[in-house]
Amino acid sequence: xxxxxxxxxxxxxxxxxxxxxxxxxxxxxxxxxxxxxxxxxxxxxxxxxxxxxxxxxxxxxxxxxxxxxxxxxxxxxxxxxxxxxxxxxxxxxxxxxxxxxxxxxxxxxxxxxxxxxxxxxxxxxxxxxxxxxxxxxxxxxxxxxxxxxxxxxxxxxxxxxxxxxxxxxxxxxxxxxxxxxxxxxxxxxxxxxxxxxxxxxxxxxxxxxxxxxxxxxxxxxxxxxxxxxxxxxxxxxxxxxxxxxxxxxxxxxxxxxxxxxxxxxxxxxxxxxxxxxxxxxxxxxxxxxxxxxxxxxxxxxxxxxxxxxxxxxxxxxxxxxxxxxxxxxxxxxxxxxxxxxxxxxxxxxxxxxxxxxxxxxxxxxxxxx
Numbered sequence: 380x381x382x383x384x385x386x387x388x389x390x391x392x393x394x395x396x397x398x399x400x401x402x403x404x405x406x407x408x409x410x411x412x413x414x415x416x417x418x419x420x421x422x423x424x425x426x427x428x429x430x431x432x433x434x435x436x437x438x439x440x441x442x443x444x445x446x447x448x449x450x451x452x453x454x455x456x457x458x459x460x461x462x463x464x465x466x467x468x469x470x471x472x473x474x475x476x477x478x479x480x481x482x483x484x485x486x487x488x489x490x491x492x493x494x495x496x497x498x499x500x501x502x503x504x505x506x507x508x509x510x511x512x513x514x515x516x517x518x519x520x521x522x523x524x525x526x527x528x529x530x531x532x533x534x535x536x537x538x539x540x541x542x543x544x545x546x547x548x549x550x551x552x553x554x555x556x557x558x559x560x561x562x563x564x565x566x567x568x569x570x571x572x573x574x575x576x577x578x579x580x581x582x583x584x585x586x587x588x589x590x591x592x593x594x595x596x597x598x599x600x601x602x603x604x605x606x607x608x609x610x611x612x613x614x615x616x617x618x619x620x621x622x623x624x625x626x627x628x629x630x631x632x633x634x635x636x637x638x639x640x641x642x643x644x645x646x647x648x649x650x651x652x653x654x655x656x657x658x659x660x661x662x663x664x665x666x667x668x669x670x671x672x673x674x675x676x677x678x679x680x681x682x683x684x685x686x687x688x689x690x691x692x693x694x695x696x697x698x699x700x701x702x703x704x705x706x707x708x709x710x711x712x713x714x715x716x717x718x719x720x721x722x723x724x725x726x727x728x729x730x731x732x733x734x735x736x737x738x739x740x741x742x743x744x745x746x747x748x
Contacts, residue, residue, distance in 0.1 A: 391427060391430045394426070394430060395422075395423050395426035395430060398423070398426045417617075417618055417622070417625075418617075418621065420621070420625065421624050421700070424625075424628055424704075425703060425704060425707075428703075428707040428708070428711075429703070429707070432707065448460055448462075448505075448506070449461075450505065450514050450515055450518070452518040452522075454522075455469060456468055456469035456472075457470070457518065459503070459505050466505075468494055468496045468499075468503050469498075470522045470523075472496045472497060472498040473494055473495060473496060473497065473546075474495050474496075474497035474547070474548045475493075475494075475544070475546065475548065476494055476495070476523070476526065476544075476546040476547075477492075477493045477495075477544045477545055478490060478492055478493070478507075478530070478531065478534035478535075478542075478543045478545060479491050479493065479542050479543075480537040480539060480542075481540050482538055482540055488506045488507070488508075490506070490507035490534065490535060491504050491505070491506055492504070492505045492506075492507060492515055493505075497548075516535070519531070519545065519546070526545050526546040527543075527545050527546065530543040530544070530721075531543070531545055533718055537714070537718060539715075541718070584672065584744075588672065588673075588675070588676035590679075591676070592676045592679045592683070593679040593682065593683045595680075596680055596684065596687075597683060612684060613684060613687075613688040616681050616685050616688055616689075617681075617689070617693075617697075619677075619684075620678060620681040620682060620685060620697055620701075623674045623675075623678040624700065624701065624704050626670075626674045627674050627675065627678070627704060627708065628704060628708055630667045630670055630671050631671070631708040631709070631711070633667060634663075634664050634667050634712060634716075635711075635712055635715055637660050637664060638660070638716065639715075641656065641660045641719075642719065644656070645722075646722075646723070647722060647724065647725055648722060648723070648724040648725070648729055648730075648733050649725040649726065650726075650729075651729070654729055654733065657733070657736060661736055661739075661748075664716075664740070665739075665746050666746075669745075675701075679701075682694055682697045682698055682701060720737045720740070720741070735748060
């Protein structure tokens, strides 16, 4: 199976490389070596992202998984039938429900539900199968109204090695001896959901800046028709636009690297040293996010130059490319940031400071910690 996965992604890279080379050759015929190189890089990255989305969609939603079975539930309990046999449990016997995820998807099963049966002292593991299938999630929500809906959504969207506790009985810690109870200490468990102040101004701020850059360019030229301010930039507007896109993609990759490196070094916030290490990571991510906003705004300015100098069709193509890059990379990065903001904290006093840091990250333009 691993060989098949490697072959699929190798095919994605080969096809993307071919498309990028053809674009470079096409651009080189009229624009020169520098522009053709930038065009090739941008097209290659965009092609990889788009093909990866297609591969993930097909494998995760349409192809059957090896561990797939039939999940049947009612008000009393659950029965899970597979080719290897059947497992069942009663809802009233459960003391804990959790989800574990891994990084082996999408061609291998990467999401598992674990139901801890306190009466029989056993754990029943059921693979999620297709992620669009909400049968298990709906059954759990129907039976346990206090189950954590946020964690279920985070788990079903995770592609990392993580553990999410979805529901747990009040007396589980005190008197239950179910196997794997010590899994509470597993890496990536979200023991407490942090209710962070939601940020609603970023999208509006980006739109305002984009309109200022795009509309401001045309308004300035309208009232200053004889201006020579942009003369030196017209010829390199496409190159500047391409560099902005590369910068946006690079920042998302760098931010993801920062989060993963911290989680590898500190699976949880369990000391003052871990908290001290967290703050500069969050600050860097906040400054990088601000830089992305600036680059997106500048890209709209360069897009206006492209439309003005190279024609409306070129401007439309540039707009589509900018939208695709921004959406693909933000959709890829956002779940990682949301999961990172739920990193476990083992100390109550530290949790207060961690919450303040993450709230600042969520709602402030600049770090306030």
